[in-house]
């Protein structure tokens with residue numbers, strides 16, 4: 001008997017029925033007495049029902065049509081909240097709001113029930129989330145693979161101005177978006193040793209034996225595209241023990257002992273490493289990387305085997321695999337192991353398949369962020385993979401490298417997959433370049449520096465493998481969801497098509513000259529500032545005026561991002577206000593949001609310094625409303641969504657050559673926040689797009705930085721030559737701000753005694769001058785609003801739809817596959 005189809009219509013009444021049904025039958029609650037959280041869960045489930053059918057349809061169509069799929073491997077996905085995004089993307093926002101409204105519930109209030117899905121550290125993880133949105137929107141067959149962390153990035157609190165970390169139990173109550181797929185569970189091996197055996201034909205085969213086993217349970221999260229029926233999935237692996245517990249020990253009465261292994265196994269997917277750009281060498285991290293890579297590859301291979309009866313040489317025509325940084329690079333030796341050891345392919349054939357399958361995105365030039373694993377650790381955890389890496393290396397050095405540079409041992413040293421100086425390490429970046437057919441940087445400048453510096457020798461060997469794919473952001477979340485008022489004004493002015501073709505935003509350009517349009521645009525900004533002022537009041541206890549200039553720096557806390565340069569300017573302004581109370585200075589609120597890696601001492605010292613300066617400035621009656629400084633705790637995606645639409649000025653002030661791209665810069669510019677920034681990362685391209693008259697560029701260029709360093713940079717020269725700078729640094733490191741002159745000595749020492757590695761002092765005056773220009777410009781509100789509108793109008797290039805279509809064309813060779821109703 002065919003069951004009656006359930007009513008999954010999109011009308012208000014259908015949605016109402018679905019929500020009520022979920023309240024009653026899934027949650028066991030009555031409409032009259034259900035909690036706010038129950039309503040939120042029931043609403044998510046009603047939407048999920050409508051989405052799941054399309055997920056199944058997408059998967060079936062992708063399989064039946066036999067198209068190539070891309071598999072995005074990333075250790076991080078910073079998804080934030082999903083309900084509003086899914087509602088807006090699927091066009092169900094209005095009907096759901098109406099349905100809930102009829103039942104006396106306010107949708108917007110329910111949205112706040114959702115905990116952020118914070119399975120990432122910063123830009124790299126959020127990029128993966130934006131890419132998932134774009135992949136579904138532009139109808140590309142894709143699967144995202146990652147780890148189902150029980151705890152995401154830590155929750156941050158300030159105690160006496162200092163960062164304190166708390167666990168983020170984002171899914172303590174489960175999540176209505178994820179669906180377990182136990183039938184696709186995988187088993188992963190670890191540790192053990194390798195033995196040489198011979199197969200029935202007498203060929204040698206390596207076998208990995210005496211290993212420990214771990215299970216991977218996949219959880220699927222549907223990814224809803226905008227105005228598209230493609231629903232791809234994000235598949236996250238949860239680690240489980242091989243057996244629930246050891247029966248023998250259990251029978252002897254050691255119940256607790258018996259469960260120990262289970263607990264150890266589960267630590268593998270317990271927590272996201274809270275490091276941004278740094279730190280490797282932790283065994284658990286390597287185990288995490290291999291665990292999710294092995295599960296994902298087994299899943300991809302399973303799909304290839306059940307879907308087709310094709311020779312292995314056709315594998316790359318069905319599966320593209322993108323490595324999001326080097327974190328999943330162990331996938332390269334893992335695929336070799338599968339092909340050579342398990343499937344019996346000759347080495348060269350397997351290697352060709354690998355290179356055709358993989359592509360690698362590099363996200364950083366920072367030397368300390370380039371992953372290296374000690375050979376001894378690698379050998380213990382993944383003995384067979386180390387052998388494979390050695391063999392890849394030997395063939396490479398004796399083959400292509402020797403052919404190009406005969407007898408040149410220096411070249412071999414630099415290109416080797418093994419670093420030999422100061423202990424032996426596996427260089428994951430070199431492995432990634434060598435095992436892929438494409439390596440890309442994430443902004444034009446970054447890619448140029450990859451080719452000229454980091455991978456210069458690889459570039460000389462394989463110039464065609466390198467390309468630039470400038471990052472992007474999804475305009476749905478970063479405009480439509482976080483700023484629906486501006487989104488509506490744009491749609492009213494130029495039509496709706498910009499949501500799928502961001503270049504059309506250029507049609508707003510002429511409206512910058514229309515005073516009526518400017519007034520509406522300015523009002524939307526001010527309304528957001530009122531909302532943010534309320535959040536600041538609630539979170540920081542500081543009253544700020546929405547008429548002040550909101551100056552925003554939101555990003556991870558890192559010396560290269562130079563929050564401390566921002567602080568130097570703030571303290572300079574503070575002093576100027578005290579020295580010259582009648583100066584014509586437009587009131588300003590400096591707003592920070594940033595988490596520091598828990599073990600990054602100087603970053604934490606900088607947070608403390610900003611909070612200490614804030615406490616003084618905000619309570620100094622001589623300053624009044626002219627200057628306020630606030631550090632919003634627990635910066636995360638959902639907070640970014642509130643700050644970005646309310647920002648006037650966007651701080652993108654990294655040392656030139658350090659920020660690979662940046663993506664916050666794009667989000668802020670899109671929402672009409674003008675950039676003050678260096679010629680670093682994607683700032684360079686933002687300037688090209690918006691025009692140099694609509695951005696505040698300052699500071700040394702990459703070439704000037706190199707030159708200065710070559711000459712010998714001495715921060716003391718700047719300190720002695722610039723009285724304002726000297727006073728500022730001395731003041732911060734006095735006892736004025738905390739009563740204890742020792743407190744910020746680490747910061748002072750870094751800036752002076754330790755050589756100011758990120759050149760804050762060298763860029764100080766140029767930054768202060770640029771800030772003065774900002775102040776002067778802001779006083780001319782007509783001009784400022786015009787510049788803001790032109791930023792919104794001209795950043796269409798930075799849509800992640802454009803980025804993803806470039807990946808599809810230039811790297812993955814993927815067709816767009818629209819899914820019908």
Ligand code: GL7
Pocket residue numbers: 121122123124125127276277363364369442471659660661662663681
């Ligand atoms: C980063 C870069 O630092 C950042 O500039 C870039 O925008 C982002 C996405 O490509 O990747 N690299 C990195 O290791 N992290 C980043 O955010 C953590």
